[in-house]
Amino acid sequence: MTIERKQPKPKTCKNPACGEKFVAQRLGQAVCSPKCGLAIKDVNQTKARKALADVGRRDIKVRKEALKTRADHAREAQAVINRYVRLRDAHLGCISCDKPATWGGQWHCSHFRSVGAAPHIRYNLWNMNRACSVCNNH
Ligand SMILES: [Zn+2]
């Protein structure tokens, strides 16, 4: 029985700027010379940096998108609740002055504690009352 040594097949250098045929001297050798090795290392690093920057940009965009929709939802929820409170308190007068329910002016939904001062209870119905536009604006 004879052991047949296969003739190593020449590979093509992985450096696109070179493309030379070469016979690998060691396992996994992908380039014809150390110089070409350095060249593709540079290319790969640039590619990796670019990919990383791309991912970062996409991530920021996604986060901005999420933030926008969260703000939109908050605005929509607030509008619905405000309408609900105005209807709930339709039979009541102004929470802050003596205007009766029959007052013909504009009615607002007033936060007893302002949204800015107490954002955690902005949707709390006990924190919201019908108020005339005069009181709510002051
Ligand atoms: Zn080469």
Ligand SMILES: [Zn+2]
């Ligand atoms: Zn009032």
